[in-house]
Amino acid sequence: MASLLYRLGSAAARRPLAFVLAWVLVLGTVVGAMLSLQRPLTNEFELPDSEFAQVLADLGEQIPEVAGGTGTVVLHSEDGFTGAQRDAIDATLADWEDLPHVTGTVDPFATQAELDSSDADLRDGRRQLIDGREEYEKGARQLEQLRWLIGEGERDIARLQRTNPDDATLPARIDGQAELEATLADGEARLADARERLEDGEQQYTDGATLRGLGDGVRLVSEDGTTALVQVRFDASMQEISPDDLALVPETGEQLADAGVEVDYGQELVFSTEVGGIGEAIGVGVATVVLLVMLGSLVMAGMPLAVAFTGVGVSLLGALALTHWLDLQQMAPVLGAMLGLAVGIDYALFIVNRHRRQLADLDHAGTEIDREDIRHSIGLATGTAGTAVVVAGATVVIALAALLVSGIPVLVQMGVLAAATVLVTVLVALTLTPALLALAGRRAIPRRRKKDTPRTDGWPEKWVDAVTRRAPAAVVAVVLLMGVLAIPALSLRLGLPDGGSEPPDSTAYQAYQRVGEAFGAGANGPIVVSADVEEPLAQADVVATQARIGSELAQVEGVRDVLPIGVSEDRRTLAFQVVSSDGPSAETTVAIVDELRGSVTDELAADGVDVGVTGATVANIEVSQKLADALPLYLVLVIGLSLLLLTIVFRSVLVPIIATAGFLLSVVASFGVIVAVYQWGWLGGVFDVHDPGAVLSFMPTLLIGILFGLAMDYQMFLVSGMRESYVHGQDARQAVRSGFVSGARVVAAAALIMVSVFAGFVWSHMTMARPIGLGLAVGVLLDAFLIRMTLTPAVMSMLGDKVWWMPAWLDRVLPHLDVEGSALVDKQRAPRPVADDERHDVEQDALV
Incomplete structure (x- = not known):
């Protein structure tokens, strides 16, 4: 592989303009395709063979008017609604009923x-x-x-x-x-x-009074007359309707402002797909600063950014073009952009850094560097660092592609798009980076350190010396710190975000708050229950049956109101709306759904009543449970992949175990931080968490997959240097020090860049991206600096030569990957050798 990449890098170095123009052409093509073919993104969360979907489908056949989607519109008038405002509301309701997919509206006043x-x-x-x-x-x-x-x-x-x-x-x-x-x-x-x-x-009378008493708290106009709740009914679920069609509801409702009516729309009617907010821009800005400090040149710092934006642009714009034929979930491009920017900058940085180190070697030796030397160095950097980039990118791609085991289309789609983004970014890094380096020419040569400047150890030397001298203490300290951070993860509760998690200045949040204040938190996400009886009911028996079934539903702890909302034509199916005391994502609401599906269903089944539970709240709970159930299998798959891949790369049994154990520590610590912030509300003011609740149900699976790939990146770039030193004759403990010193700076810079990019999404316009951004930022920070740069060298120095042990039979069975590019270096014309002390000076110059 290294030889193939050497030839690829050399070709790009000899014809840089052709490679640059090729990528410009590709980017222009996908831009044109996107502008011509793009369709709106969807917020659909499809779950195959789900109980809630089957109940909804059956209910749609029997009572169509209650099975379609419902959008919430909250009207508010500070002093109560005047006659003129009521007329404006009536006119707007009529206009809404004329919109596509709208089957009717529920007039709150009537x-x-x-x-x-x-x-x-x-x-x-x-x-x-x-x-x-x-x-x-x-x-x-x-x-x-x-x-x-x-x-x-x-x-x-x-x-x-x-x-x-x-x-x-x-x-x-x-x-x-x-x-x-x-x-x-x-x-x-x-x-x-x-x-x-x-x-x-x-x-x-008793049945009627009972039934009315069960829903006594249900209101559509607040008791003080200042708030009204409009329901806009659609002919399909909200996820199946085009966002453009949904957007017509708030557009049509703008006329109410002229009448002095304040209007807010529920989360199901308005959702943001915006990616480029101020937080993301700040994250990229910080990454740019890190690149400037690392590379010391605007030109050199711009190369990784150009590579990252090209890779993300090609992959995401191409994905948007594919929406002409495929539905694309709104979260998928955000995840792709988040990951593509981070790995794109890092992968290009690794190649650029290797090239600059090689040029620094030549320059320090006093060699007059010509064009051919630069081209050779570019090819060599692509063959060596590029091989590591390919292996590192492959780990991320495989981990994301493994999301197929979840069986959840949305998660699979997000994983495939993110994997495709990483794949394209790797290809861009291997072809565009050498072309840009060739165009930069001699500007890639680091500045020499003045000869009379005394040589001093940098922070990598000091850090690895401190870690290896006090290895047991370092191991205990890292494990304890990670354990403390992981404690909140014990109470992890998964769910999908509701309107309460939206930004406070958003219409979705305002609608959620006003509904909660005027009608109770549970009105934001009522549960729909269907009840099928064995024989058609006589007309006179309908109310009595509704009262009997409603009374059973109302006995569930936490249920505030039960309201009958429909009867099928054959009077065999009854529909109820169950309103909980707390919000749709509250733990008590989850318990209500569990009991409705459990003991209540069993009790009514004994009376010949078949109960089904559905609705948006139930769908969110079922999706979250499905994801939680798939998590152990996915984790086992990722751990198995980690052990196998690292065993092949490092020819060791213990190194993969150390790496995987460290990865697990990073994951659980990241989970703990996310729970503390988003579920417990710690530092809520800092992270804009105003209504703590369940953690995004996709977060654990995505975090495990992405963090696994990134952790293996740093493991590869750092520990491969240790192995290279060990293979070349250094003792195990000295090899740990040498390998750490040679790779620590670039790994630290790469980690800071990733943390900056991910942290920029913590304040994203899309609230679903926030916990993922924080989890990845914290995970990379902990994994890079505590696991890879502290725990790993400490444990490896304690184990000594044992850390590189591998049974002979296993060594013969496993394929050999020349990740360090040693065979290529031996075959190709390497830069002129310099003394060990001179090399140390060169690395100081190149990396500081």
Whole structure:
């Protein structure tokens, strides 16, 4: 591989303009394709074979009006809504109903009036029941008096028949008695019928009152009359509708501002796909400063940036062009940009740094450097450092491609796009970097250190000496620090962001807050429950069945309201809206969903009712659970890959174990920091975390994959130097020192660049990118400086020669990769040799 890359780098050095123009042409082509073919990104989170999707599909067949997507619009008027404002709202509702995919709107004022009238109807019904009960009791008393009269008449007739059977009035009395008995029989029949109707009325009232009581807290207009909640209903889920079509809702609603109505839109109607915010710009700016300090030249510092932006531009613009045929999740380009910028700068820096070191060797030896020397050095740098770049990039690509095991299309898409970005960036680094170096020519030669300047050890020498002299203490200190940082990870809870995690100045956050204040936090994400009965219900039994099922749902701890929202035409399917006391991402809401799917489902199943649970809140919970379930398999896959790859590269059994153990420490420590900030709210003011909640469910899987690749990059660039020194005859402990000194500066610079780029996304416009940015920034910082530059040299110096042990049979089985490019150096014309002390001076000049 090194020889092939040498030829590639040499070709680019001999025809630099051709390679530069080729990439300009490629970039121009993808720009044109993107402008012609791009379609809007999607926020869809599809989950194959998901329970919530199946329930939603079944519900859509039975009760279509409750199965489509619903967008929330919050209206506010400080002093209450005036007549003119109500007219403007009515007109806007009509305009919304004419928009694509909109099936209707729920007028909050009309619906609230219906809810209020239902309360009045219940009160009227109760009064009628009371009046009916009084009438029934009055009739019962009258019949009782009639029975007494009939009894008295029977006794009089019996007495006359005994004492005066010939009394002329006796026949009339007997006839009158028969009429009274007939009247009594008729009255008793009518009283029985009245009693049956009264009992039916009482039962209906009880069922209605029960049902209304279950949803007593549901309102669409706040009690003070200042806030109203509009629901815009769509013919498909919100994820399936084009963002451009969704954007028409806020565009149409702009007319309400003229009427003095404040309007805020729920997160499902507005979402940001913006990448280039101030945070990202600051991150790139800091990376530029690091490059200037490292390379000492604007020209040289600009090369890694040019490589990174070219790689990211080609890959992401190409991906946007593909949206003409494929749906692209809004988070995928952000992740690709984040990772592409970081690795692009780093990979180009490694090649540039190697080239400058080689030129410094020649210059320090007093050699007159000509064009051929520069071309040879470029080819050699591409063959040596480029080989390490290929292997390092391959680790990142493989780790991201391994996201296929998650089985979640969105995560697979994000991983594939990020992997493609890294792949393109590696290709750009291997071809554009040597071309740019050739154009730079002699400007790549580092400035010489003045000969009379005394040589002093730099920070790498001092650091590795301190670490290796006190190796046990260094190991204990790093492990303890990582362990402390990892403690919060024990309470890690996964979820998807809701409106409460949006920036405070966003309309989505304002809508979330106002809904919570006026209608309760749970109104931001109600749960939809479907209930299928065995036989079609009689019309008269619908309310009773709704009350019975609703009562079971309401018994779940944390449920605030249960509201019936639909009945199928065949009256076999009933739909309910369950509102929790807390927000959609709260832990109590997750517990409610678990119980609805568990004990409540089992209890109702025993009564012949089949329960299903769905809705956006349930979808988020199910996606998070699916990701959590896939995480162990993915982690095992990544660890296995790490052990295998590092064993091949370093020809050692213990080095891969040390590297993998360090990687795991970095991961759990990063998890701990993320939990502390985004779930516990620590330093919330610094990181703009105003509503702590569940951690982004994609974060652990993505962080493991990306951090694995980056950790292996630093392991490769740092430890490969140690192995090279060991192979060339130094003892194990001295090899640790030599390898560390030769690679520490460039690894430190590369790590700082990555941390800067990732940290820039911590304040991104897209809130989903924030925890990933922080996790990667913290992970790289900890892994590079504590694991690779502290723990690794400390453990390796303690183990000595044992660290490079490998069974002979395993050495024969595994393929050999010349990561250091040693074979290439032996075959090609290397720079003129210099003494060891002179080389030390050269490295100081080249890297400081």
